[in-house]
Amino acid sequence: MVSKPILTIVVPCYNEEEVLPETVFRLSDVLESLIADELVAPNSTVLFVDDGSKDATWSLIEQFHDANPFVTGLKLAKNAGHQSALLAGLLKAKSYSDCVVSIDADLQDDTAVIREFLVKFHEGFDIVYGIRQDRSADTFFKRATAQGFYKLMTSLGVKIHYNHADFRLMSKRTLDNLEKFQEVNLFLRGLVPLLGFPSTQVYYDRKERFAGESKYPLRKMLAFAFDGITSFSVTPIRFVTVMGFLLFALSVVAALYAILGKLLGANVTGWTSLVLSVWFIGGVQLLALGLIGEYIGKIYKEVKQRPLFVIEKELTEHAEILESVP
Ligand code: UDP
């Protein structure tokens, strides 16, 4: 274990010009105090990953980079999405860091907790998960859907930390192993627990966004949840198979009933039931096909192995701090 690890704090940013100055201020503050207390090396930095923002985010990062020795940046050529932007930052940072903390740009996660992450890292933990214990700052809808999602994931057998988003510390060796996963359908908070290194949790209160609006509208949130479920579990597709089987059994019973009615000379008036069952079975079949298509789509994306992000520019050199390192 290195006594003063080089820490990089990775911050994915998408149109975050409103909140960025405050984020830079607070994270620099955190780094300064960690360096002063010798918990991290003096050449620790913050890496802002601009995920193809359309506002002034990148030019702000450039300005801060010039003025503040802690600020480094990575600019993706186009919007790759939160998970891919985060991965881009993690993989870049691991090449020159001993540990990496990921945090959102909007300051919803408590920056003071980063110190606790480091304390745990010094105790020998490779992964430290930040767990939200109070989400009262989130809307009722967000809390309810998030809770439903965690429950569903757990019941599908996916090992996922309840109320943990992507606020965590990871050591270099865990990131080296994360890199091997090569998944295109990226759901980091499901992948990280699969690594299995010594890990622990730190609790904190989730705050409101400091400024700006959520970059995760309902549409993106649902897509993210759906990705999480279908990337980690084949239970939904199995459920469809079971349902198909049950329906088949039911239709055999119905067929027997109809044949019996015919033999007994009962009047077959069954237009309603006929139409209903055609619709019902048609619906179920479409559902099943859709779900299968969903998985095939995922396989299709995986086999192409397209890169998840394209890096356009990099501001990771700070000559003056690198020189100051013995
Ligand atoms: N983000 C990103 N790319 C995107 C969408 C979001 O890098 O396409 C970043 C965003 O700037 C923020 C983090 O991901 O730092 C989480 O987004 P947000 O806070 O808007 O999500 P919420 O907390 O509302 O779920």
Ligand code: MG
């Ligand atoms: Mg947020």
